[in-house]
Amino acid sequence: MSASQSAVRSRAEAVKVSRTFDWMITFTLFFVILGGYHVHFMLTGGDWDFWTDWKDRRLWVTVLPIVGITFPAAVQSILWYRYRLPFGAILAVLGLLFGEWVNRYLNFWGWTYFPVNFVFPSNFMPGAIVLDVILMLSNSMVLTAVLGGLAYGLLFYPGNWPIIAPLHVPVEYNGMMMTLADLQGYHYVRTGTPEYIRMVEKGTLRTFGKDVAPVSAFFSGFVSIIIYFLWHFFGRWFGSTAFVKAA
Amino acid sequence: MKILKDKVTKLSFVALLMAVTAAMVYTPTASAHGEKSQAAFMRMRTIHWFDLNWSKEVLAVNDTMTISGKFHVFAGWPETVDKPDISFLNIGIPGPVFIRAGSWIGGQLVPRSVSLELGETYEFKVLLKARRPGDWHVHTMMNVKGGGPIIGPGKWVTVTGSMSSFTNPITTLTGETIDLETYNLSNVYFWHAFWYALGLAWLAYWARKPMFIPRLIAVESGKADSLITPTDKKVALAFGVGAIAIVAMSMSTTNQRYPVTTPLQAGLLRGMKPIEMPATTIAVKVDDATYRVPGRAMQMTLTVTNNGDSAVRLGEFNTAGVRFLDSKVAEDTTGYPDDLLAEEGLTVSDNSPLAPGQTRTIQVTASDAAWEVYRLADLIYDPDSRFAGLLFFYDEAGNRQMVMVDSSLIPTFT
Numbered sequence: 249m250s251a252s253q254s255a256v257r258s259r260a261e262a263v264k265v266s267r268t269f270d271w272m273i274t275f276t277l278f279f280v281i282l283g284g285y286h287v288h289f290m291l292t293g294g295d296w297d298f299w300t301d302w303k304d305r306r307l308w309v310t311v312l313p314i315v316g317i318t319f320p321a322a323v324q325s326i327l328w329y330r331y332r333l334p335f336g337a338i339l340a341v342l343g344l345l346f347g348e349w350v351n352r353y354l355n356f357w358g359w360t361y362f363p364v365n366f367v368f369p370s371n372f373m374p375g376a377i378v379l380d381v382i383l384m385l386s387n388s389m390v391l392t393a394v395l396g397g398l399a400y401g402l403l404f405y406p407g408n409w410p411i412i413a414p415l416h417v418p419v420e421y422n423g424m425m426m427t428l429a430d431l432q433g434y435h436y437v438r439t440g441t442p443e444y445i446r447m448v449e450k451g452t453l454r455t456f457g458k459d460v461a462p463v464s465a466f467f468s469g470f471v472s473i474i475i476y477f478l479w480h481f482f483g484r485w486f487g488s489t490a491f492v493k494a495a
Numbered sequence: 496m497k498i499l500k501d502k503v504t505k506l507s508f509v510a511l512l513m514a515v516t517a518a519m520v521y522t523p524t525a526s527a528h529g530e531k532s533q534a535a536f537m538r539m540r541t542i543h544w545f546d547l548n549w550s551k552e553v554l555a556v557n558d559t560m561t562i563s564g565k566f567h568v569f570a571g572w573p574e575t576v577d578k579p580d581i582s583f584l585n586i587g588i589p590g591p592v593f594i595r596a597g598s599w600i601g602g603q604l605v606p607r608s609v610s611l612e613l614g615e616t617y618e619f620k621v622l623l624k625a626r627r628p629g630d631w632h633v634h635t636m637m638n639v640k641g642g643g644p645i646i647g648p649g650k651w652v653t654v655t656g657s658m659s660s661f662t663n664p665i666t667t668l669t670g671e672t673i674d675l676e677t678y679n680l681s682n683v684y685f686w687h688a689f690w691y692a693l694g695l696a697w698l699a700y701w702a703r704k705p706m707f708i709p710r711l712i713a714v715e716s717g718k719a720d721s722l723i724t725p726t727d728k729k730v731a732l733a734f735g736v737g738a739i740a741i742v743a744m745s746m747s748t749t750n751q752r753y754p755v756t757t758p759l760q761a762g763l764l765r766g767m768k769p770i771e772m773p774a775t776t777i778a779v780k781v782d783d784a785t786y787r788v789p790g791r792a793m794q795m796t797l798t799v800t801n802n803g804d805s806a807v808r809l810g811e812f813n814t815a816g817v818r819f820l821d822s823k824v825a826e827d828t829t830g831y832p833d834d835l836l837a838e839e840g841l842t843v844s845d846n847s848p849l850a851p852g853q854t855r856t857i858q859v860t861a862s863d864a865a866w867e868v869y870r871l872a873d874l875i876y877d878p879d880s881r882f883a884g885l886l887f888f889y890d891e892a893g894n895r896q897m898v899m900v901d902s903s904l905i906p907t908f909t
C-alpha cells in the first residue's frame with residue numbers, strides 16, 4: 249500500500265474506520281493516562297491517599313488537589329484544543345480511580361489484607377466534572393485555570409466528606425480519645441509506615457481555629473490554579489505532533 | 496490501513512501493560528524478615544530487648560496473645576543513627592495478620608510516637624488479636640525516626656481458623672457498636688460507584704457522536720465552534736451545577752447523620768516511665784574482646800568486681816536478642832525462640848561464686864551458630880565496629896543484676 253492511495257474506498261467505510269479509531273484511541277488513551285497519572289500520583293500523593301488515618305483537614309486537603317490537578321489539566325489541553333472534546337479531566341480521573349481501585353483491591357486487600365475501608369482512594373470526580381464543564385462553557389484556558397482550579401481545590405474536601413466522615417466518629421480506647429480512622433491505623437499493623445511519618449494536623453494555620461479545612465481548601469485551590477497553568481503547557485508540549493517525511 | 500490498525504492494537508497492549516504494571520508495583524511492605532539483613536551494630540547498640548515472653552505459640556482467629564518484656568535504650572547509641580527522640584513501638588509481622596489491640600510502655604498506652612531516653616530501661620507489652628491463619632514470625636520492633644526500624648527477636652506463632660470469622664467490634668463515644676473490619680465499607684463503595692458512574696455517563700454522552708478524526712478535521716478547518724451545540728451546553732450546565740449540588744447536599748446530610756466528629760489525633764507522647772533499676776553493685780571492665788571467625792565465638796576478658804553483699808555468678812550474655820547462657824547458673828523457662836537461645840553457649844573460665852569485695856579477671860566465651868545465622872559476625876565489617884550487650888549476674892537467692900558492656904571488637908581469622 250502506497251501512501252498516496254486512500255485507505256478507504258467509500259464514505260461509509262470512512263465513517264466505520266473513523267469510529268473504530270474512536271474506540272481504539274479512547275481505550276489506549278485511558279490506559280496510557282492511567283499509567284502515567286497513577287505513577288505520578290503515588291509518588292506525590294502517596295500515603296495521604298493510601299490510609300484513612302492520613303486524611304486530615306490540613307495536609308491531605310492541601311496536597312492532594314495540587315498533585316491531582318496535573319494530568320486533568322494536561323489531558324484537557326490536548327482533547328479540548330485539538331478535538332473540542334470536553335472530557336479531558338474526567339477521563340484522567342476515571343483512569344486514576346480505576347488504577348487505584350485495582351491497586352487497593354488486589355494489592356492492599358488481596359495481597360496484604362488491609363481492609364478496604366482503611367485503604368480506599370480519595371474521590372476527585374466532583375472537581376474533574378466542574379473543570380470540564382467550565383472549559384467547555386468558557387472555551388478559555390485562563391478562566392478554567394482560575395475558576396476551575398479554585399473549584400478543584402474547594403470541592404475536594406466536601407466531595408470526600410460523605411465517604412470519610414463516619415471514620416471521624418470518636419472512640420475512647422484504653423483511656424485515650426481517637427477517631428475510628430486513627431484506630432484503623434493503630435490496629436492494622438503497618439511495619440513500614442510508623443506512626444511518626446504520618447503528616448497529619450501539622451502546619452501553621454492554627455490561628456483559624458476550628459475552620460481548618462476551608463482555609464486549607466482555599467489555599468489548595470490557589471496553588472491548583474498555578475499548577476493548572478503549568479500542566480496545561482506540559483500537555484500542549486507533549487501533545488504536539490511533528491510530521492516526518494515519508495521515505 | 497491494516498498496518499495502522501495493527502500498530503494501534505500493539506500500542507494498546509503496551510499501554511495496558513504499562514497501566515497494569517503501574518497499578519501492581521506498589522504493595523505495602525509485608526515482610527518482617529529484615530532482622531538478619533539489618534546492620535549488626537544497629538541491633539547490638541541501640542535497643543536491647545530482654546525478658547521477652549510470647550504468651551502463646553498457637554491461637555485461633557479472634558483470640559489474643561501478648562508479647563511482653565523490657566527493653567534497654569543503649570546509652571552509647573551510635574552516632575550514625577538518630578537518637579530515639581521520636582520512636583514508635585511497632586510489631587514486626589507480615590502485614591495485619593494480627594491487629595494491634597493495644598501497646599503499652601511503662602503502663603502508658605502508646606498508639607502514637609513516643610520519646611525515649613538513652614540509658615533507660617522500659618517495660619512494654621503489646622496485645623495482639625489474631626486475624627489471619629498461618630505461621631507468622633512475630634518480632635518485637637521499634638521504629639526510630641531517622642534511624643529506621645529496629646527489629647527485635649522473633650518467634651513463630653501459629654494462627655488457626657478462618658479469617659472470614661474475624662471481627663473487630665468497637666464502641667464509639669456516640670454509643671454505637673460497629674465492626675471496624677467492615678464498617679463504612681458499603682458507604683465507600685456507594686459513593687465511589689456513584690461518582691464513577693457520573694464520569695462514565697459524561698464520557699458516554701460524548702462518545703455517542705464521532706470523536707477524534709472528524710473533530711480534528713473540523714477544528715483544523717476552523718469550524719471548532721460548530722462542534723458544541725446549544726443542547727450540549729445546556730447538558731453541561733446541568734451536569735456541572737448538578738455535581739456541585741450533589742456535593743453540597745451529600746455534605747449536609749452527612750453532617751446531620753454524623754453530628755459528632757473529631758479531627759485525627761496526632762502528636763508525640765512524652766514522659767514514658769522507665770523502670771527504676773536497682774543500683775548495680777557489680778563493676779565490669781572489658782579488658783579486651785575478640786571475635787574468632789572460624790570458631791564462631793566471641794571471647795571477652797572481663798575484670799569483675801563485686802561491691803554487693805552476696806556472692807554472684809555470671810549467667811547470661813545477651814546481645815541483639817541472642818542469649819548465651821551458662822546452664823549451670825541460668826536456664827530459660829519462657830520458651831524463648833530456639834534459634835536465638837544458646838543454652839550452653841556461655842563458657843566462663845572461672846564461674847565459681849564471686850564473693851563480696853572480691854575482684855576477678857575471667858575469660859568469657861560466647862559461642863553459637865547464631866553469630867553466623869543472625870549475621871552478628873558482620874559487625875566486624877560495620878562502620879562502628881563495637882559491640883554491646885547485657886550481662887546478667889545471679890546470686891545464691893536467684894536475684895539478678897544487669898550490667899551493660901560496651902567495647903570494641905577485634906576479629907581474628909585463624
Ligand SMILES: [Cu+2]
Nearest residue numbers: 527528632649
Ligand atoms: Cu522474622
